[in-house]
Amino acid sequence: MRNCIKKNNYFMIFTEITISFFFFIVVLVSNCYGANLKALVTDTEGKPVEFAVVTATPTSFTVKESKHQVTVIIDQVDKEFIDYVTPIQVGTTVSFPNNDKIRHHIYSFSPAKTFEIPLYPPGVKAENKVLFDKPGVVVIGCNIHDWMKAYIYVLETPYFARSDSQGKMTINNLPDGQYDVAIWHPNQDPKSPGQTMKVSVVNNKDGDVKFTVHLTHQWSSRRAPVLGGVGLYH
Numbered sequence: 001m002r003n004c005i006k007k008n009n010y011f012m013i014f015t016e017i018t019i020s021f022f023f024f025i026v027v028l029v030s031n032c033y034g035a036n037l038k039a040l041v042t043d044t045e046g047k048p049v050e051f052a053v054v055t056a057t058p059t060s061f062t063v064k065e066s067k068h069q070v071t072v073i074i075d076q077v078d079k080e081f082i083d084y085v086t087p088i089q090v091g092t093t094v095s096f097p098n099n100d101k102i103r104h105h106i107y108s109f110s111p112a113k114t115f116e117i118p119l120y121p122p123g124v125k126a127e128n129k130v131l132f133d134k135p136g137v138v139v140i141g142c143n144i145h146d147w148m149k150a151y152i153y154v155l156e157t158p159y160f161a162r163s164d165s166q167g168k169m170t171i172n173n174l175p176d177g178q179y180d181v182a183i184w185h186p187n188q189d190p191k192s193p194g195q196t197m198k199v200s201v202v203n204n205k206d207g208d209v210k211f212t213v214h215l216t217h218q219w220s221s222r223r224a225p226v227l228g229g230v231g232l233y234h
């Protein structure tokens with residue numbers, strides 16, 4: 001009887017180890033699954049474009065709703081939002097800490113999310129959180145500092161990336177299938193909307209795409225206005 005219990009215990013331990021090992025393998029495999037799509041974004045003069053968002057929306061399968069409770073940070077430093085452009089998936093919460101030396105008053109009138117966080121002082125780390133539950137572009141401003149502006153691009157697809165200063169980005173872990181791959185930039189000329197490409201991913205094979213964006217020349221200053229070396233607004 002004792003032997004039998006011992007044997008059962010050994011069997012259970014072995015089973016647990018096997019299950020753990022199997023789970024480990026599955027996690028590893030699922031993490032490595034999918035293709036990587038590299039994108040390069042330039043303007044009409046061939047210069048790299050930062051803060052462009054490339055999205056891959058599946059047309060041959062349905063994306064499962066994200067179960068991840070993700071919180072993304074948009075900080076305020078030196079009278080500027082960091083980052084200027086933040087792509088997120090619907091259902092993401094954004095935290096707006098104030099790591100500046102002065103107070104800010106955040107608002108948005110965008111239909112995808114209208115909200116306001118009244119004037120709050122430096123040092124507020126993560127209390128000011130907003131859930132973005134509808135797709136669309138949300139423009140964020142500060143009531144005190146008119147030049148402060150940031151864009152949140154709320155997407156239904158989980159497959160997206162934002163370009164760096166070299167105009168480069170990579171969308172990772174794309175499952176096999178067909179996608180509409182599109183470009184967006186906050187300063188894109190509305191008369192020349194970005195192209196959309198059809199992309200097929202087969203056998204997890206990596207690929208790359210190139211986009212040219214027509215930017216408007218109305219780049220608003222992202223920094224505090226300066227007069228004689230002293231900021232006008234505090």
Ligand SMILES: [Cu+2]
Nearest residue numbers: 104142144145
């Ligand atoms: Cu401000």
